[in-house]
Amino acid sequence: xxDPKQDELGGAEGGAIPGMNESLSVIADSIRRxxxxxxxxLPHIVTGLVILLLTWIxxxxxxxxxxxxxxxxxxxxxxxDLFRQLAHLGVWILGLTVAAVVVFPNMTPARAVAALGxxxxxxxxxxxxxxxxxxxxxxxxxxxPFDPGDYIECEGICGRVEDITIRMTRIRQVDGVxxxxxxxxxxxxxxxVLTSWQHRRxxxxxxxxxxxxxxxxxxxxxxxxxxxxxxxxxxxxxxxxREFASSSIEYEVTWWTGSTPLDVRRSRDEVVAAVKRAxxxxxxxxxxxxxxxxxKQPLITERAPQSPGGDGDARTSSD
Numbered sequence: 001x002x003d004p005k006q007d008e009l010g011g012a013e014g015g016a017i018p019g020m021n022e023s024l025s026v027i028a029d030s031i032r033r034x035x036x037x038x039x040x041x042l043p044h045i046v047t048g049l050v051i052l053l054l055t056w057i058x059x060x061x062x063x064x065x066x067x068x069x070x071x072x073x074x075x076x077x078x079x080x081d082l083f084r085q086l087a088h089l090g091v092w093i094l095g096l097t098v099a100a101v102v103v104f105p106n107m108t109p110a111r112a113v114a115a116l117g118x119x120x121x122x123x124x125x126x127x128x129x130x131x132x133x134x135x136x137x138x139x140x141x142x143x144x145p146f147d148p149g150d151y152i153e154c155e156g157i158c159g160r161v162e163d164i165t166i167r168m169t170r171i172r173q174v175d176g177v178x179x180x181x182x183x184x185x186x187x188x189x190x191x192x193v194l195t196s197w198q199h200r201r202x203x204x205x206x207x208x209x210x211x212x213x214x215x216x217x218x219x220x221x222x223x224x225x226x227x228x229x230x231x232x233x234x235x236x237x238x239x240x241x242r243e244f245a246s247s248s249i250e251y252e253v254t255w256w257t258g259s260t261p262l263d264v265r266r267s268r269d270e271v272v273a274a275v276k277r278a279x280x281x282x283x284x285x286x287x288x289x290x291x292x293x294x295x296k297q298p299l300i301t302e303r304a305p306q307s308p309g310g311d312g313d314a315r316t317s318s319d
Contacts, residue, residue, distance in 0.1 A: 048103040055095025063088045082141035085166050136187035137166040151194040174261050200259040207248030209285040217284050224278035225255050230267035232256045247289045
């Protein structure tokens with residue numbers, strides 16, 4: 001006689017196997033339908049990839065054609081770069097739209113535009129920094145007074161602008177380091193354009209002793225500065241007595257030279273050396289710092305006892 005418990009176990013196992021087979025069958029049907037749908041959409045996917053490849057080629061061609069046409073105009077370099085980059089971007093937007101319509105047949109251009117409109121708020125929050133840099137780059141290329149090749153300074157970054165794109169600006173610092181700056185930073189922060197003019201004013205301080213003639217020292221300094229090769233002669237050299245310093249009369253020496261950082265350093269080196277030579281030749285003293293010590297009690301000096309074989313040293317004592 002068969003045990004009832006064994007009959008119950010056998011029934012349970014028999015019921016579990018058909019259920020498992022049914023689940024496996026559902027999974028296999030799902031995979032088969034996905035594969036069939038993939039094969040059915042494969043021509044659309046291949047066509048979309050071909051459209052993207054053609055878009056890449058057309059974007060490069062449009063970039064070159066726009067650059068060739070803009071080179072014949074008298075627009076600023078930054079505006080030429082802006083129009084060239086917008087043409088490149090426009091071709092990509094058109095190509096991506098066509099590829100999306102081909103890959104997804106149910107999507108029409110009107111639906112694509114509507115979807116972009118509905119998702120614009122979410123996209124705006126998700127890509128806030130990217131859009132901010134994009135619009136800042138457009139405004140920089142459109143309105144800002146510096147172009148690639150200019151030297152600028154912003155937030156401690158000083159260097160030559162190598163390239164301005166819609167999203168970022170590449171700046172090569174004077175020490176050779178390349179800095180990639182988001183356009184939003186250049187748009188929000190004050191920017192000093194060092195080469196907006198061909199000339200730039202430089203100022204150094206120079207001191208002469210109190211015992212020297214102030215007018216004579218001014219004439220010597222001015223002549224030395226005017227004789228320098230890096231000083232532009234079409235602008236006046238300005239020499240002003242500025243203040244009574246601790247040990248000298250301070251002059252403010254101002255002249256104009258080239259606008260690049262290298263021009264400024266080279267001119268400052270030449271001017272300082274020329275002023276030093278001229279003051280030495282004229283016998284005008286450039287003083288070291290003097291320090292005067294005042295004692296409340298009078299000092300009494302006396303000679304120290306003479307040591308054997310040597311002279312005595314003066315010794316100072318106070319009462």
